Amino acid sequence: MTNDDRTLIARVLTANDQRAYRELVNRYQSQLRYSLRQLTGWDEALADDLAQETFIKAFANLSSFRGDANFYTWLYRIAYRQFASYYRSRKPTEPLSENEDSHDNHSPAVETDLHRDISRALAQLPPEQAMALHLHLQREHSHQEIAQILDSPLGTVKSHIQRGREKLKVLLSAWQTTVTP
Amino acid sequence: MNAPISDNHNNSQPDELDALFRAARATEPYLKDGGFSDNVIAGLPAQPGSRLSNGKKSGIILGSTILGAGCAATLLPSFATSINQWVTQISGATLGLPELAAVAVGLLVVAGTVIWANYREWI
Numbered sequence: 001m002t003n004d005d006r007t008l009i010a011r012v013l014t015a016n017d018q019r020a021y022r023e024l025v026n027r028y029q030s031q032l033r034y035s036l037r038q039l040t041g042w043d044e045a046l047a048d049d050l051a052q053e054t055f056i057k058a059f060a061n062l063s064s065f066r067g068d069a070n071f072y073t074w075l076y077r078i079a080y081r082q083f084a085s086y087y088r089s090r091k092p093t094e095p096l097s098e099n100e101d102s103h104d105n106h107s108p109a110v111e112t113d114l115h116r117d118i119s120r121a122l123a124q125l126p127p128e129q130a131m132a133l134h135l136h137l138q139r140e141h142s143h144q145e146i147a148q149i150l151d152s153p154l155g156t157v158k159s160h161i162q163r164g165r166e167k168l169k170v171l172l173s174a175w176q177t178t179v180t181p
Numbered sequence: 182m183n184a185p186i187s188d189n190h191n192n193s194q195p196d197e198l199d200a201l202f203r204a205a206r207a208t209e210p211y212l213k214d215g216g217f218s219d220n221v222i223a224g225l226p227a228q229p230g231s232r233l234s235n236g237k238k239s240g241i242i243l244g245s246t247i248l249g250a251g252c253a254a255t256l257l258p259s260f261a262t263s264i265n266q267w268v269t270q271i272s273g274a275t276l277g278l279p280e281l282a283a284v285a286v287g288l289l290v291v292a293g294t295v296i297w298a299n300y301r302e303w304i
Contacts, residue, residue, distance in 0.1 A: 137202040
């Protein structure tokens, strides 16, 4: 955790400094909102609602943040719980078609399609698996870090990632001929 | 040419899924705030993490109960001077009006304290 994060958190806890908390929000809002968009099938309104609830819950529980992990890691743990809670209450989404139109170049529109298609694929997976894959593939966290965030055993995380990768390969097969490893 | 898809992510040879997410990471957009932070700040509770320990919570509830009973005892002399009668009445069929009023006042004080503590997010 950066010294800046520690300083801001200390100011929030000791002086109820909401400007300090706004700074923390500014620092992590884009990452978190994008993550939740990728997990919710690119539902921007839903992702922002979940992100907002995450930051509010983080504020309310800030005194329980021990500082032994990154604030970012702790924030994502709260976000995962919010996402999983929503997932349990939602209706199932339509499955992603496996016969998407081919994508022949990396124009900005194609890049947007990539983000949306990844999100639609992840949205078809169970929340813990989707989050593990997102944290591993998009955020490049180690298995150990993911296990911390999800509060899951390391072996479970590895299993989620291994199985999830196979599912994603099928769901995103239309993209895989256009991107060179 | 399509490289064979590796089942083991620990292999040094990245597969096409890794390449896909590398492209996603490289093109991840920065999401402008657009009022998001304002909404978060507007939804914050009064104080951050101002939660009491369980011992303190219990102390508040116990103290408010004693306070409520004390208020009832002060306001209702019959309650203060006829404890035996009150006990007898509890074990009997009915309670007298003063005793019921004392219990009601005490419960109101406890309920009000719990409600106020919850409002302040102490519990």
